[in-house]
Amino acid sequence: MIKISDKSRRIRFVQLLVALALIVNFHGGIGGLYAQSSIADSGPNPTNLAAELGATQVHPQKLEFAEFSDGELIFEVDLPEHGVVTLSLYPHSVRSDRFEVLVDDGNGLQPHPAPPILTRRGSVLQLPGSKVVGSFDGITFTGMIRSGEEIYSIIPAAEGGYDGSADWHVVIDDRDVIDNGELCGTNTAGAAARVNPGPSNPTFGTTYFLTEIGIDADFEFFNENGSSVNNTVADIENVMNAVSAVFEDVAILITYEISVIIVRTTSADPYGTISNAGQLLNTFDNVWSSAPEAQVPRDVAHFFTGINIDGGTIGIAALADICTNNAYGLSESRFSSIFSRRTALTTHELGHNWASSHCDSQSSCRIMCSVLSGCNGLNPLTFTGVPIGQITGYRNTRNCLSSKPPALALPFIDEFPPGAVDTNKWIYNEGGIISNQGVGEPSGPTSLQLNRGSSGTYDYDEIRTNELLLAGTNPTLQFYTNHSGVESGEELIVEYLNAGLSWTELDRIVSVGGSPGSYTVHGYDLPPNARHNNFRLRFITNTNESNDNWYIDDVSVTDGPPPTLDPPLITGINPPDGSTAGGAFVTITGQNFTSDVQVLLGNALINNLDFVSPTQLIGNVPPSSNPGFVAVIASQASGSDILNPGFLYTEEFIVHDSADGSPGAEIPVTVSADHDTVISGYSLSVDFDASEVIVSSITDESSIAVGADFFEPAFNNDLTANGGWWTLGVILSFTGGNTVPPSDQTVLATARYIVQPTVSIGAQVALSVVNGVGGSNPPAENLLVDPGGNAVPPLLEGGFINVSGAFFTRGDGNNDLSINVADAVFVLNFLFGGITSNCLDALDTNDDGSNDIADAVAILQFLFSSGAPPPPPYPDPGVDPTADGLDCNL
Numbered sequence: 001m002i003k004i005s006d007k008s009r010r011i012r013f014v015q016l017l018v019a020l021a022l023i024v025n026f027h028g029g030i031g032g033l034y035a036q037s038s039i040a041d042s043g044p045n046p047t048n049l050a051a052e053l054g055a056t057q058v059h060p061q062k063l064e065f066a067e068f069s070d071g072e073l074i075f076e077v078d079l080p081e082h083g084v085v086t087l088s089l090y091p092h093s094v095r096s097d098r099f100e101v102l103v104d105d106g107n108g109l110q111p112h113p114a115p116p117i118l119t120r121r122g123s124v125l126q127l128p129g130s131k132v133v134g135s136f137d138g139i140t141f142t143g144m145i146r147s148g149e150e151i152y153s154i155i156p157a158a159e160g161g162y163d164g165s166a167d168w169h170v171v172i173d174d175r176d177v178i179d180n181g182e183l184c185g186t187n188t189a190g191a192a193a194r195v196n197p198g199p200s201n202p203t204f205g206t207t208y209f210l211t212e213i214g215i216d217a218d219f220e221f222f223n224e225n226g227s228s229v230n231n232t233v234a235d236i237e238n239v240m241n242a243v244s245a246v247f248e249d250v251a252i253l254i255t256y257e258i259s260v261i262i263v264r265t266t267s268a269d270p271y272g273t274i275s276n277a278g279q280l281l282n283t284f285d286n287v288w289s290s291a292p293e294a295q296v297p298r299d300v301a302h303f304f305t306g307i308n309i310d311g312g313t314i315g316i317a318a319l320a321d322i323c324t325n326n327a328y329g330l331s332e333s334r335f336s337s338i339f340s341r342r343t344a345l346t347t348h349e350l351g352h353n354w355a356s357s358h359c360d361s362q363s364s365c366r367i368m369c370s371v372l373s374g375c376n377g378l379n380p381l382t383f384t385g386v387p388i389g390q391i392t393g394y395r396n397t398r399n400c401l402s403s404k405p406p407a408l409a410l411p412f413i414d415e416f417p418p419g420a421v422d423t424n425k426w427i428y429n430e431g432g433i434i435s436n437q438g439v440g441e442p443s444g445p446t447s448l449q450l451n452r453g454s455s456g457t458y459d460y461d462e463i464r465t466n467e468l469l470l471a472g473t474n475p476t477l478q479f480y481t482n483h484s485g486v487e488s489g490e491e492l493i494v495e496y497l498n499a500g501l502s503w504t505e506l507d508r509i510v511s512v513g514g515s516p517g518s519y520t521v522h523g524y525d526l527p528p529n530a531r532h533n534n535f536r537l538r539f540i541t542n543t544n545e546s547n548d549n550w551y552i553d554d555v556s557v558t559d560g561p562p563p564t565l566d567p568p569l570i571t572g573i574n575p576p577d578g579s580t581a582g583g584a585f586v587t588i589t590g591q592n593f594t595s596d597v598q599v600l601l602g603n604a605l606i607n608n609l610d611f612v613s614p615t616q617l618i619g620n621v622p623p624s625s626n627p628g629f630v631a632v633i634a635s636q637a638s639g640s641d642i643l644n645p646g647f648l649y650t651e652e653f654i655v656h657d658s659a660d661g662s663p664g665a666e667i668p669v670t671v672s673a674d675h676d677t678v679i680s681g682y683s684l685s686v687d688f689d690a691s692e693v694i695v696s697s698i699t700d701e702s703s704i705a706v707g708a709d710f711f712e713p714a715f716n717n718d719l720t721a722n723g724g725w726w727t728l729g730v731i732l733s734f735t736g737g738n739t740v741p742p743s744d745q746t747v748l749a750t751a752r753y754i755v756q757p758t759v760s761i762g763a764q765v766a767l768s769v770v771n772g773v774g775g776s777n778p779p780a781e782n783l784l785v786d787p788g789g790n791a792v793p794p795l796l797e798g799g800f801i802n803v804s805g806a807f808f809t810r811g812d813g814n815n816d817l818s819i820n821v822a823d824a825v826f827v828l829n830f831l832f833g834g835i836t837s838n839c840l841d842a843l844d845t846n847d848d849g850s851n852d853i854a855d856a857v858a859i860l861q862f863l864f865s866s867g868a869p870p871p872p873p874y875p876d877p878g879v880d881p882t883a884d885g886l887d888c889n890l
Helices: 007-026 032-040 046-053 219-224 229-247 277-288 339-353 385-395 821-833 853-864
Strands: 002-004 059-062 065-068 073-079 083-091 095-104 109-112 119-124 131-136 141-147 150-156 168-173 209-217 254-264 300-304 313-317 328-331 412-414 428-430 433-435 447-450 462-464 475-484 491-497 503-510 520-525 537-542 549-559 569-574 577-579 585-591 598-601 607-613 616-620 628-636 639-650 653-656 659-661 666-675 681-688 693-699 710-716 725-731 743-755 764-769 783-785 795-797 799-803
Touching: 046 059, 046 168, 059 073, 073 119, 073 141, 073 168, 083 131, 095 229, 119 141, 119 229, 131 229, 141 229, 141 339, 150 339, 209 229, 209 277, 219 229, 219 254, 229 254, 229 339, 277 300, 277 313, 277 328, 300 339, 313 339, 328 339, 447 462, 475 491, 503 520, 537 549, 569 628, 569 639, 585 628, 653 681, 653 764, 659 666, 666 681, 666 799, 681 743, 693 710, 693 725, 725 743, 743 764, 743 799, 821 853
Parallel strands: 002 065, 095 254, 209 254, 209 300, 300 328, 577 639, 653 795, 659 799
Antiparallel strands: 059 168, 065 073, 073 083, 083 119, 095 109, 119 131, 131 141, 141 150, 150 168, 313 328, 412 549, 428 462, 433 447, 447 549, 462 537, 475 520, 475 549, 491 503, 491 537, 569 585, 585 616, 598 628, 607 616, 628 639, 653 666, 666 743, 681 725, 681 764, 681 783, 693 743, 710 725, 764 799
16 A cells, blocks of 8 residues: 655646546556556456356456545546546544444453544545445455446455455446345335324434444354454444445435444354344344343444345344334345445345335335345435335434534634533533633633543543544644642543544643633644544543533634634623613624624623624624613633623513404504603504404504604505504604603504404404514514614514494483483484584484484484384394494493
């Protein structure tokens, strides 16, 4: 293997590979850059290899690998139908942050050191869209190329029985693989529509649904991997790397991380020599349903067996059981040495766990065919339509899945502000909390605290960052530490994930005891093997008591020197007060603000904070449960500042008052403010159901808007989804000469509503004070405006019209509870003498919906000429049974 550390030399190396490949192809060569060694040298017999591996033809060739300091692996392959191509791969881990290897040697499960990560992912440089997965142990490569509908496996020639030089490998076109009719033992007949019910899972968008898998490997599988624990782990991880890549298709978006791999190194393992697929699966279920295996953290478990299963079956799994106690499946993984077939097998069985049935009866069926390589074959190695629908439909019901946030670009800066640890920045956290107990934080008031959970061997606190994109950068790490209660000699260990995905110690910070009054800064130029796109940082405590507290603050990873700026200085906030409802727009002025600044009002972060310049920030006031003064705190990597008292929370309300009225009546209702702010203007926005009420007018009646320089109402009574609203904008004085002092009841406007005649007596019609109604752009809001032009968002309270029918006696115009000649005189005086009445329905003696002289005549005829009595309500008082334009407000 060639090792190249210089980036420019690598570029020239790749260019040389590609140029020579083009020359060889132009001249009709088939050997590529290593044509002489691949073809002329004595090597494995292709015919013998093909027969041993189960293919009609194979393509043996020597491979030479070049590995670089950032982890990139480059090598050439002579690919059928393409000629010489160049593969580029980087390390890729399928281990979870709590990954562990356990060995069953007959004395229970014993921890075993996790071997180096060998799995990789990449592409063929000449084939856009291609995907390469595999494992490289420093000498040999085992993996698979997927490009369009083509699949190629690359395996060491030793897998086919060749015992010569280890650099001989075999390339196998999946179309040349012989189908031996291997079967899945899962019975999915009649189960195509089965989906286990479960709580709805949050939508992750394009983020993968992260599934944790626990894995068991029996003694026979251990033997097939050279009786080596490390080889067994590497083999399983390689298969799962390829399986996960298939599930990560954009149509499925599922990925896997391995929590635990158990390797059985004794023939007395719990599975014995069971060769019936169903019995073996049940045994696996029983073993993992009991301690200690039952404690393995997982969403699903899979069993890699070396047993030759009966009847041509090579795998079996339970159906639709992710996140349940029955999430089990197994694969006779080494039934073949061809890597694509091994990948297809485990992918198929896990597909059953995700509720996919066999798709043999479908017009398109690949991975989920009950016969491996049957139906439409495995070119491409993908799920087809029906299985995809079953998998994603079931996936969306699973509540145990999590999502892994995307890798972060530089700069990475965390000042650990009050609240919880940022899970986008720190995706693994055992025990770390945000604490205000540190003394002298560089960006107070809080920092990260690590100690240990208890005195147990593994109960130390540990925290790890998300992946950081360090490729092509000149990265610098800086952070500050302090401690309390940590005895002299105890440590805080700092490590990073190198390009080979191994944790590498960067420093051990040693306590000198006591509780220092200030933090110590630590800075590092990160080495070349840290400059890759899977970089992570972790802190681990090495202490012996739960009160041994390490404090960490202002962690930064930057491209170039770390930030060395002056701390911020707050000089003011405008407006200096605002409603407890929050939302008011404020401007913070000062000096030395940086783009990573965070501002708190009391204990709450300002919303929508925007860095305008080093001297100005803008944002929106967060809500508060209590009125009164709070401090304004600005915190950033360079330090913090406090303005105290800084901001006054006031209580402001806009209230739509309530009223009573009957169907068909016009009812005036006021809108008021309870405010601590001096008012110079306001806007109102009200929503209602136009099938219950309509607006006849919005006026300044009885309000502070009488004589206002600007009074602009608008309303809409349409019976549509966008109808039923009114808005109002008011400026009391364009010159600012008219303002309203704080008051607990200031009438802002009077709205006149007409209750629809069809509304039932006893109904309560809602009049909602809400933002965003109306046809304007932007939509209207409910705001109070102070003399400085600052908008103050108030708390909002709606009102009601309580619909009731007025009780009256028809013909009793003067409401003296009797009908006599005085009522006829009252009607005539109403019509011709200018008197008023608050019950026009009572004056409508003949119930014709109008008030005229006929009503007086009807009373006189009834009293003196044996005329007809008035229509109801008569003789007893009651509600008007007739819908008309008259009203009664007794």
